[in-house]
Amino acid sequence: MLCSDLVAHYGLKKSRRVSIQESLGIFLLYLAYGCGNRLVQEFFNHYGEIIHRHFHKVLDVVVNLSKDIIKPNANFNETIPEHILNNPRYYPYFKDCIGAIDRTHVKAYVPQRYQIKYIGRKNYVTQNIMVACDFNMCFTFAWAGWEGSAHDTKIFNEARRRREVKCPLPADGKFYLVDAEYPNKKGYLAPYRGSNIRYHIPDFRRGQTRAVREPKGFKK
Known part of the structure; x- marks a missing residue:
């Protein structure tokens, strides 16, 4: 389903040597395991340049996909959470x-x-x-x-x-x-810029305060 979506709506194309499924597999293997190029070469049996090119080809279309997935609900400005x-x-x-x-x-x-x-x-x-x-x-x-x-x-x-x-x-x-x-x-x-506030969660746990720099030109 992901392959079909990337092809139909985001322009991912297969090459003469590498299929759509294989290109996506190269991309996911990098992301899931942080593998180096050499290991991915051995897994898919392609040259390093081909692996590098297809990873970035899929990355470009996934970035466009992310803009349509990572977004608020349509009525986010109208309702109270x-x-x-x-x-x-x-x-x-x-x-x-x-x-x-x-x-x-x-x-x-x-x-x-x-x-x-x-x-x-x-x-x-x-x-x-x-x-x-x-x-x-x-x-x-x-x-x-x-x-x-x-x-x-x-x-x-x-x-x-x-x-x-x-x-x-x-x-x-x-x-x-x-x-x-x-x-x-x-x-x-933004948070109140007082002289001493507890700002981060660790500060609350330790019972400490964190000084916040006052903006330039600020007068009490």
């Missing part, structure tokens, strides 16, 4: 909240000439991924590929500006909860 509606801790305070936005850094492997700009706060090569999720803990948006050194606010602004990435925007009166690294603006509610 049951998790909020049925919980007096959250209702009515978060009745207009439609989800949360955060970022994560994932290790990346890039050519050596590009590695410097992919080294960010983690001090190793990563890509910065912006994600959104709903109150069912399902991803509704994911944008991967940014350099580890890219600022979260830049990625956030580009996601809202570029329609082709299909970032689900809040309607008037609705809002996302966002990480402290994102801007606090209409439709996006």
Whole structure:
């Protein structure tokens, strides 16, 4: 079914030597087990260049598939999530909240000439991924590929500006909860930037507070 869908709707084509099923198998073997090119060559009995080419061919169409799968419900801006509606801790305070936005850094492997700009706060090569999720803990948006050194606010602004990435925007009166690294603006509610707050779950467990840097030009 997945092969048929990728062929019919996303343009995946077979080659003279490699079938659609084999191309998808190469792609899934890489993802499931993190195999190196040599092991995949032995498994499928193809040259390394063929393995490399077909992996990236399937990757391109799966990225387009992901934009149609990782998305919110059609009425996400119109209803109150049951998790909020049925919980007096959250209702009515978060009745207009439609989800949360955060970022994560994932290790990346890039050519050596590009590695410097992919080294960010983690001090190793990563890509910065912006994600959104709903109150069912399902991803509704994911944008991967940014350099580890890219600022979260830049990625956030580009996601809202570029329609082709299909970032689900809040309607008037609705809002996302966002990480402290994102801007606090209409439709996006960031944590209070006090002098000392408990921010991450480990801070609560240890009973510690975490200082949050106040924005430039901020006056008490």
